Amino acid sequence: MLFSSPIFIFLFLPVVLFLIVISPKKLHNFILLTASLIFYAWGSVSHTLIFIFSILFNYVFGLGIDKASGNNRKKILTIAVTINLVLLGYCKYYNFFLDNVNSLLSGFGKSSIEYQKVALPIGISFFTFHALSYIIDVYRRRVSAQRNLLDLALYISFFPQLIAGPIVRYIDVATQFQARMLNMEKAAAGIHRFIFGLAKKVIIANTMALTADQIFVLPIAKLSPALAWLGIIAYTLQIYFDFSGYSDMALGLAKIFGFSFPENFNYPYVAQSIKEFWRRWHISLSTWFRDFLYIPLGGSRGSEMRTLLNLLIVFFCTGFWHGASWTFVIWGLFHGTFLLIERVGLEKILIRTWKPVRVVYTLLVVIVGWVFFRIETLPKAIDYIIKMSFMPSDSPAQFFLMEYLDTKIIAVLVIAILYSIRAFRNGNSFFERALHGLSQDALYQTFFQTCKVVISVVLFFVTVSYLASGTYNPFIYFRF
Amino acid sequence: MGKIWKTILLGLLLAILWTPLLQRVSGIFNEARLKGAYIVPERPEFSVDSFLGGSFQKKYEAYENYSFGFRPFLIKLKNSLDFILYRDIDNTDLMAGKNDVLYSRGSADRTMWGKYYNGREINNNTLAKIKFLKEKVESGGGHLIALMVPSKESVMPEYLPSSYDHAKHENSDYEDFIAGYEREGISYIDLCSYFRKLYPQSKYPLFTKTGFHWSTYGASVAQDTILKYCQSLLTLPIPYYERKGVEFSDTARFADADFEDLMNLYFSIQQSKYVYPKLEIVKSSLSNHRPKVIIIGDSFFWQIKDLRKLVNIFSDDSKYWYYFRKSFPLSDEAGSDMKFLDVVQELESADFVILESSMGTLGEFPFGVTEYFQEHFENDKQMRSINGKREQFNLKAANGKFVCADISKNNIVIADREKAAGWETFSILLLPDNKCAIYTYENKYFSAELGGQGEITASRYKIAGWETFTMIKLDSNHVALRAANGKYLAMDEKSLRLFARADAIGKNEKFEFMQKGSK
Numbered sequence: 001m002l003f004s005s006p007i008f009i010f011l012f013l014p015v016v017l018f019l020i021v022i023s024p025k026k027l028h029n030f031i032l033l034t035a036s037l038i039f040y041a042w043g044s045v046s047h048t049l050i051f052i053f054s055i056l057f058n059y060v061f062g063l064g065i066d067k068a069s070g071n072n073r074k075k076i077l078t079i080a081v082t083i084n085l086v087l088l089g090y091c092k093y094y095n096f097f098l099d100n101v102n103s104l105l106s107g108f109g110k111s112s113i114e115y116q117k118v119a120l121p122i123g124i125s126f127f128t129f130h131a132l133s134y135i136i137d138v139y140r141r142r143v144s145a146q147r148n149l150l151d152l153a154l155y156i157s158f159f160p161q162l163i164a165g166p167i168v169r170y171i172d173v174a175t176q177f178q179a180r181m182l183n184m185e186k187a188a189a190g191i192h193r194f195i196f197g198l199a200k201k202v203i204i205a206n207t208m209a210l211t212a213d214q215i216f217v218l219p220i221a222k223l224s225p226a227l228a229w230l231g232i233i234a235y236t237l238q239i240y241f242d243f244s245g246y247s248d249m250a251l252g253l254a255k256i257f258g259f260s261f262p263e264n265f266n267y268p269y270v271a272q273s274i275k276e277f278w279r280r281w282h283i284s285l286s287t288w289f290r291d292f293l294y295i296p297l298g299g300s301r302g303s304e305m306r307t308l309l310n311l312l313i314v315f316f317c318t319g320f321w322h323g324a325s326w327t328f329v330i331w332g333l334f335h336g337t338f339l340l341i342e343r344v345g346l347e348k349i350l351i352r353t354w355k356p357v358r359v360v361y362t363l364l365v366v367i368v369g370w371v372f373f374r375i376e377t378l379p380k381a382i383d384y385i386i387k388m389s390f391m392p393s394d395s396p397a398q399f400f401l402m403e404y405l406d407t408k409i410i411a412v413l414v415i416a417i418l419y420s421i422r423a424f425r426n427g428n429s430f431f432e433r434a435l436h437g438l439s440q441d442a443l444y445q446t447f448f449q450t451c452k453v454v455i456s457v458v459l460f461f462v463t464v465s466y467l468a469s470g471t472y473n474p475f476i477y478f479r480f
Numbered sequence: 481m482g483k484i485w486k487t488i489l490l491g492l493l494l495a496i497l498w499t500p501l502l503q504r505v506s507g508i509f510n511e512a513r514l515k516g517a518y519i520v521p522e523r524p525e526f527s528v529d530s531f532l533g534g535s536f537q538k539k540y541e542a543y544e545n546y547s548f549g550f551r552p553f554l555i556k557l558k559n560s561l562d563f564i565l566y567r568d569i570d571n572t573d574l575m576a577g578k579n580d581v582l583y584s585r586g587s588a589d590r591t592m593w594g595k596y597y598n599g600r601e602i603n604n605n606t607l608a609k610i611k612f613l614k615e616k617v618e619s620g621g622g623h624l625i626a627l628m629v630p631s632k633e634s635v636m637p638e639y640l641p642s643s644y645d646h647a648k649h650e651n652s653d654y655e656d657f658i659a660g661y662e663r664e665g666i667s668y669i670d671l672c673s674y675f676r677k678l679y680p681q682s683k684y685p686l687f688t689k690t691g692f693h694w695s696t697y698g699a700s701v702a703q704d705t706i707l708k709y710c711q712s713l714l715t716l717p718i719p720y721y722e723r724k725g726v727e728f729s730d731t732a733r734f735a736d737a738d739f740e741d742l743m744n745l746y747f748s749i750q751q752s753k754y755v756y757p758k759l760e761i762v763k764s765s766l767s768n769h770r771p772k773v774i775i776i777g778d779s780f781f782w783q784i785k786d787l788r789k790l791v792n793i794f795s796d797d798s799k800y801w802y803y804f805r806k807s808f809p810l811s812d813e814a815g816s817d818m819k820f821l822d823v824v825q826e827l828e829s830a831d832f833v834i835l836e837s838s839m840g841t842l843g844e845f846p847f848g849v850t851e852y853f854q855e856h857f858e859n860d861k862q863m864r865s866i867n868g869k870r871e872q873f874n875l876k877a878a879n880g881k882f883v884c885a886d887i888s889k890n891n892i893v894i895a896d897r898e899k900a901a902g903w904e905t906f907s908i909l910l911l912p913d914n915k916c917a918i919y920t921y922e923n924k925y926f927s928a929e930l931g932g933q934g935e936i937t938a939s940r941y942k943i944a945g946w947e948t949f950t951m952i953k954l955d956s957n958h959v960a961l962r963a964a965n966g967k968y969l970a971m972d973e974k975s976l977r978l979f980a981r982a983d984a985i986g987k988n989e990k991f992e993f994m995q996k997g998s999k
């Protein structure tokens with residue numbers, strides 16, 4: 001069940017909201033847990049058992065770590081982490097592993113291993129990382145183990161973040177299970193955020209997806225370089241608006257039910273280095289890897305070589321986490337390599353250059369990186385990058401930019417780019433400052449708040465009207 | 481800010497999430513149905529098995545997509561906004577040209593750019609078959625007339641979007657057919673060139689701004705021409721009508737706004753009035769000779785039929801074979817399945833056989849009738865109904881479901897049916913070299929889309945390379961099918977669709993062949 005599907009918006013969400021509104025506070029967590037399990041089971045009944053096993057297992061092991069002392073704590077943690085990773089590895093990487101083994105075997109002229117493909121449980125990467133953050137933080141005594149099974153189950157399964165993040169650390173929300181405020185103001189702010197995220201997904205990401213899909217399906221050799229650029233720019237915007245829109249929806253939904261989740265995006269396309277990009281893109285994932293992989297590996301405390309190796313390991317894992325494919329690994333290492341280059345000297349040069357040059361450099365690296373992310377094989381990705389380079393080609397182009405641009409695409413592209421470079425945020429704060437400067441008068445405040453609500457209502461109807469006439473368009477991040 | 485006002489605003493924001501659900505449950509507002517053809521999914525029955533297997537969820541979501549409150553309102557809102565802001569239309573085949581004149585993209589690409597060109601060899605092959613039919617019809621004393629109907633863009637290209645300003649093409653099916661008719665001595669009426677000449681001086685529009693087909697007025701002009709031509713071939717006079725002026729209307733009738741209807745907007749695009757000719761049969765002519773006519777054609781002929789004059793002019797047993805899929809009388813009575821007809825006998829006994837095609841449907845023209853006629857006339861004169869006496873069978877895939885040629889889903893071939901009915905019944909046409917073609921209930925052939933993903937569709941009226949298969953008998957009741965690319969047909973476990981992309985015969989490449997016997 002996608003957040004941008006009619007069944008979620010017009011049935012599931014209003015019903016859950018209604019139940020929360022009419023029920024006493026002590027039942028809220030139970031209602032949300034039940035709703036979350038239905039939400040998960042709706043997408044994959046057969047995997048619900050794995051999911052429930054993960055919840056129960058981590059609950060028991062969390063308590064075990066909390067109670068144990070000395071070396072036993074480490075032993076229990078090791079078992080818990082191993083089982084979580086084995087589960088993730090089996091469900092997500094088993095097919096990939098055997099496919100690669102078979103490729104090797106066939107290379108040596110051996111017969112391949114026959115095997116039954118394993119279906120990927122929805123959101124396993126996310127709920128496993130949630131669970132790992134919980135047990136590791138319990139081990140580090142940064143937080144006590146949750147004794148209430150219902151609360152822990154709600155933390156792992158809470159439907160807003162269940163299948164596409166953000167990866168909320170237990171430590172950040174631990175107190176909110178019992179002591180959160182649910183009021184109309186918060187709910188309204190949550191709805192604002194949800195509508196905004198929905199609009200990002202439905203109006204911008206889906207439109208960009210259409211353009212990107214149309215271009216990526218064409219033979220690369222027959223693309224004009226300008227069209228190849230349009231394709232990857234459309235994809236660059238699609239993936240950002242798709243994923244950040246989803247995160248906005250998740251944060252908004254959480255807020256409606258009284259939770260506050262940390263931000264997952266902070267205008268990544270204005271970053272002035274790759275290092276900064278990863279502080280703005282999928283923040284919850286990069287923070288997770290920093291805290292639970294990079295730092296345990298030694299972080300930057302060892303030699304420079306060790307630090308560089310740690311960074312490469314983290315980015316290898318980041319790429320691999322995104323999908324069981326070598327192109328994701330290459331994408332991760334591509335980013336990791338630039339991070340290393342920045343660390344060994346480029347960063348110092350960048351600091352001295354003009355800010356737009358730094359942004360353009362970062363965007364170029366990110367955009368080229370998305371080619372590896374989008375295209376399924378390495379040779380094709382390289383062909384695509386060569387095409388983008390405007391190098392002369394043997395075969396003449398048959399598909400040109402103007403055939404794929406129309407008024408709507410141009411309008412959405414312009415809006416998406418302006419948003420990505422924070423033009424609207426700056427405009428909004430200018431507007432707020434102006435109003436604030438004009439007067440603290442209640443009339444102005446009323447006008448401003450009314451405008452916000454009217455914009456939200458209009459945006460909601462426009463967005464759901466797009467949704468109503470739209471076709472099935474799954475979120476990109478559901479693959480992970 | 482007043483606390484009450486703030487509460488009202490926040491309440492409004494919360495309320496909007498509930499409005500579609502409330503509308504759905506209460507139906508307070510009476511919502512108009514959306515125009516255009518679409519299939520509304522049925523509400524699925526819940527069962528534990530279907531829920532555990534996930535099929536209930538999929539079906540329920542599909543049902544929910546069509547059922548939520550204010551859906552027609554929202555779709556119209558989006559369509560209207562997109563059209564106002566970008567002149568964008570939520571239909572891949574529809575486009576707005578200059579002055580908001582609507583066109584079919586597919587038809588315009590074919591006409592202006594020469595896209596989807598059949599190729600001269602295929603066209604010559606088709607012409608040879610038309611000639612064969614013509615000779616047989618003429619030997620029975622009838623006449624075969626080919627009717628070439630103009631597409632909107634061929635008559636009024638000046639309103640096409642600017643991307644067509646410099647459109648040019650080397651070859652076109654239209655030119656091939658006109659030249660072929662001349663060469664082969666096939667009688668034809670070229671309404672394309674006639675409409676082009678008439679267009680600048682016509683008092684009333686031959687095409688509306690908002691329709692795909694010719695206007696009702698344009699259809700009446702075409703009807704005049706057809707009848708004059710038919711009369712010129714006969715010695716006896718046929719009934720005729722007189723024109724009694726025209727009627728103007730603010731609202732479109734028949735198919736005059738068929739494109740605009742599909743757009744589901746909140747406003748109307750057409751600014752001028754629609755024109756409807758007043759045609760009156762001369763009663764004294766009703767006793768004249770009423771020849772039998774069989775028209776095989778596309779949707780353009782519907783508008784001539786809608787004028788309701790041919791029913792008085794041609795004999796009662798005259799028929800309109802719509803795409804050679806269904807047979808309609810010239811009256812307003814319902815149509816019938818082609819399989820109930822003796823096609824060869826009908827054609828042989830007609831005074832006129834009119835093969836009609838618009839420029840946009842020349843890829844399918846003449847819709848399989850000449851192949852059918854030739855095959856049945858030459859090979860088996862006893863076979864007088866489409867599926868008659870040909871071995872019929874069903875195919876069951878590895879999942880235990882029947883293979884279905886689903887015309888409601890773009891002619892896909894899918895193994896998801898519990899029972900075998902019409903769409904799950906096929907027949908085999910044996911070809912040389914141990915090859916065969918698979919013929920469906922809807923008179924189309926299986927095709928392996930080898931230009932695409934190798935998906936199997938039931939979409940072709942003609943047999944070419946992609947429509948040939950080799951059937952391999954695996955045991956007494958199982959077969960495998962190999963497509964022209966050498967790959968085996970396999971059921972995709974996820975989509976349940978059939979694809980020609982397996983290198984070896986495994987579980988999913990094996991089909992149970994269930995013979996139904998002769999009919």
